Amino acid sequence: MYYRSLQKKIMISKSSVENLRKYFIFFIFLAIGLSIYKDYGFNIDEKFHRSNGFYWLRYIADFFGLTELSILANDKLASIQGFTLSPIDYYNKYGIVFDVPAAIVEILLKLEHPIDYYQARHFLIFLYFFTSLIFLYKILLNRFNSDYIAIFGVLLLFITPRVFGDSFQNNKDIIFLSFTIISTYFCFKILENNKKRNIFLFCFFSAIATSLRLFGVFLPISLIVIQLLLVKKENYKTHINNVLLIASSFIISLILVWPLLWENSLSNFLGYFKILDDYFNAKVFFGGSYYESNRLPYYYLPFWMLISTPVLHLLLFFHGFFIVTKRFFSRLINFNENNLYPDFWRGKNEMKDFFILFNFLAVFFGLIFFNIKLYNSWRIGYFLYFFIIYFCIYDLNFLFNKKKINRTKRIYLNLILIFFIIFTSFRIILYHPYQSFYFNALVPKIVKDNVEVDYTGLSSIRFLNEVLNEESKNMKIKVGVASWYPIWRMLELLDERKINNVEIVAIRQNHTADLLYTNRISEVDKRYNKKYDIPSNFKKYKELNIDGATIYEVYKKIK
Amino acid sequence: MKTFIYKILIFFVVFFVLYKVTISRTINEIESKVEFIKSKENVEYIKSKIKDEIRNSLTKERYISIEDAQLINNFLNKIKKDLKVN
Numbered sequence: 001m002y003y004r005s006l007q008k009k010i011m012i013s014k015s016s017v018e019n020l021r022k023y024f025i026f027f028i029f030l031a032i033g034l035s036i037y038k039d040y041g042f043n044i045d046e047k048f049h050r051s052n053g054f055y056w057l058r059y060i061a062d063f064f065g066l067t068e069l070s071i072l073a074n075d076k077l078a079s080i081q082g083f084t085l086s087p088i089d090y091y092n093k094y095g096i097v098f099d100v101p102a103a104i105v106e107i108l109l110k111l112e113h114p115i116d117y118y119q120a121r122h123f124l125i126f127l128y129f130f131t132s133l134i135f136l137y138k139i140l141l142n143r144f145n146s147d148y149i150a151i152f153g154v155l156l157l158f159i160t161p162r163v164f165g166d167s168f169q170n171n172k173d174i175i176f177l178s179f180t181i182i183s184t185y186f187c188f189k190i191l192e193n194n195k196k197r198n199i200f201l202f203c204f205f206s207a208i209a210t211s212l213r214l215f216g217v218f219l220p221i222s223l224i225v226i227q228l229l230l231v232k233k234e235n236y237k238t239h240i241n242n243v244l245l246i247a248s249s250f251i252i253s254l255i256l257v258w259p260l261l262w263e264n265s266l267s268n269f270l271g272y273f274k275i276l277d278d279y280f281n282a283k284v285f286f287g288g289s290y291y292e293s294n295r296l297p298y299y300y301l302p303f304w305m306l307i308s309t310p311v312l313h314l315l316l317f318f319h320g321f322f323i324v325t326k327r328f329f330s331r332l333i334n335f336n337e338n339n340l341y342p343d344f345w346r347g348k349n350e351m352k353d354f355f356i357l358f359n360f361l362a363v364f365f366g367l368i369f370f371n372i373k374l375y376n377s378w379r380i381g382y383f384l385y386f387f388i389i390y391f392c393i394y395d396l397n398f399l400f401n402k403k404k405i406n407r408t409k410r411i412y413l414n415l416i417l418i419f420f421i422i423f424t425s426f427r428i429i430l431y432h433p434y435q436s437f438y439f440n441a442l443v444p445k446i447v448k449d450n451v452e453v454d455y456t457g458l459s460s461i462r463f464l465n466e467v468l469n470e471e472s473k474n475m476k477i478k479v480g481v482a483s484w485y486p487i488w489r490m491l492e493l494l495d496e497r498k499i500n501n502v503e504i505v506a507i508r509q510n511h512t513a514d515l516l517y518t519n520r521i522s523e524v525d526k527r528y529n530k531k532y533d534i535p536s537n538f539k540k541y542k543e544l545n546i547d548g549a550t551i552y553e554v555y556k557k558i559k
Numbered sequence: 560m561k562t563f564i565y566k567i568l569i570f571f572v573v574f575f576v577l578y579k580v581t582i583s584r585t586i587n588e589i590e591s592k593v594e595f596i597k598s599k600e601n602v603e604y605i606k607s608k609i610k611d612e613i614r615n616s617l618t619k620e621r622y623i624s625i626e627d628a629q630l631i632n633n634f635l636n637k638i639k640k641d642l643k644v645n
Contacts, residue, residue: 291591292591292594295587295590295591295594298579298580298584332565332569335562335565365576368579369575369576369579369583524600525600528600528601528603528604529600529603529604
């Protein structure tokens with residue numbers, strides 16, 4: 001009796017230590033986010049998304065007859081101006097799950113200064129990402145049943161440099177990644193117990209994901225495919241009912257969470273495809289050549305994934321992906337109608353792996369083969385990092401638990417993992433606050449020079465502040481831009497006392513500027529179109545170079 | 560029946576991937592080249608090249624060699640002669 005109670009006490013204290021460790025690690029992540037979110041530059045898209053937030057807040061307020069809120073939102077919307085800004089009435093189709101809450105936060109906290117409201121948005125993005133880390137932990141715990149493995153998975157996603165950097169300023173792709181993770185958690189729940197509550201929650205979160213990026217529709221499609229694969233003579237009613245419930249809940253949720261579809265749902269939804277087609281018809285610099293964004297070489301996405309993902313992630317991913325794919329094909333080859341087991345999996349865990357594999361392959365090949373417009377590295381596909389991490393953790397679980405490795409090998413494996421974690425963390429610090437431009441340690445400089453780096457102009461605010469600090473005491477500095485970047489949008493973020501010391505000149509007048517800034521991005525083929533050529537009376541004055549990647553260059557007039 | 564459906568689906572997926580990496584890829588490349596030739600960018604580039612060439616010709620003392628000049632002159636004279644109907 002005494003022994004049993006002692007054993008119980010030890011088990012309780014062990015689980016509370018595990019809980020404490022888990023909370024401590026999440027606390028550390030949150031503390032890191034809190035301490036550095038102000039360091040980041042400002043993304044070119046943020047101004048547009050701020051106005052999108054107020055546009056839809058006004059719409060929702062009008063819809064529900066909230067006059068005061070509508071007036072407030074309208075005033076804010078009217079104050080957002082800029083000749084480089086895309087017209088909000090035309091491009092207002094994005095999902096609102098980030099933009100509207102950000103607009104509400106701005107109103108509630110009475111944030112009036114641009115620096116304040118943009119930094120609040122940065123922290124809000126990080127909070128979405130942080131929430132998704134908690135769900136990632138739950139997914140991995142649900143699948144691998146190991147606290148250590150689940151925490152390691154969360155750590156891997158957290159220290160994925162491009163995701164880390166973007167989690168402080170990318171208000172589209174990181175939010176989409178977050179909702180992909182949250183949806184998958186509820187999908188795993190459905191695969192376990194088919195509860196209606198989980199189906200509704202899954203449909204709700206995957207609808208939010210779809211409103212942000214249409215790839216989100218793969219989530220319910222994959223679940224429907226799994227339900228159809230589960231159909232047998234004796235259970236077909238349950239699964240067909242599930243399919244109907246998933247489809248109808250998803251469509252209803254999509255309309256609910258996406259105000260664009262509140263009126264003329266079908267025509268507005270179809271109109272969204274036209275916007276996607278109209279949007280971004282610029283050239284993409286890749287491998288030293290310029291391509292149309294929908295005619296990129298097939299290796300564009302895999303190449304970017306290889307060069308911008310840490311070595312540790314790549315090693316674990318390839319091995320994990322290989323094992324899962326091999327198992328899938330062996331199931332496929334040995335498939336026969338009289339099999340005791342369902343077709344492609346044995347047990348619920350394998351079914352979850354199938355869901356991940358199916359989604360990953362469908363989206364990966366979809367992005368490659370359907371001429372989806374890709375630009376700015378592969379940020380549109382950053383949500384694939386979730387699947388990459390899943391395969392990494394699958395591999396770790398395989399190595400630690402399935403392979404039955406001995407104690408010595410286990411120690412070596414742990415040491416290797418610790419080494420790579422420290423190495424990747426060190427490189428995150430090296431890149432700070434430009435982790436969004438990360439290249440792994442194996443990438444040579446020639447590759448970094450021949451792809452787009454600072455597409456969203458995160459570095460421009462640093463450049464402008466440096467100019468103001470170094471150059472101008474009382475005199476006015478004329479700044480030109482020799483790249484495809486609307487630096488005008490950054491002026492409102494400068495110190496009010498110094499803002500008048502900078503004058504931005506139009507591209508045609510670049511020869512009259514004192515300094516020329518270039519983030520090396522061009523929407524035209526620079527070999528044939530010379531509009532961004534540096535005038536001959538300018539000489540390179542300085543550049544920001546991190547780990548061999550040129551972030552921006554500054555040219556100064558010499559005569 | 561189920562096996563048959565799976566086999567058909569897998570066949571179509573494999574066929575699609577093979578088509579995309581072979582025939583579709585070549586078509587894509589050709590389309591890209593044709594679009595580039597038609598593009599405003601390329602037309603502007605050709606125009607600027609012609610202008611450069613004209614500018615170059617103005618700086619040279621003799622742009623067409625004596626031999627070529629003689630040949631073109633003879634050719635133009637021949638054309639003129641042929642154009643005279645009567």
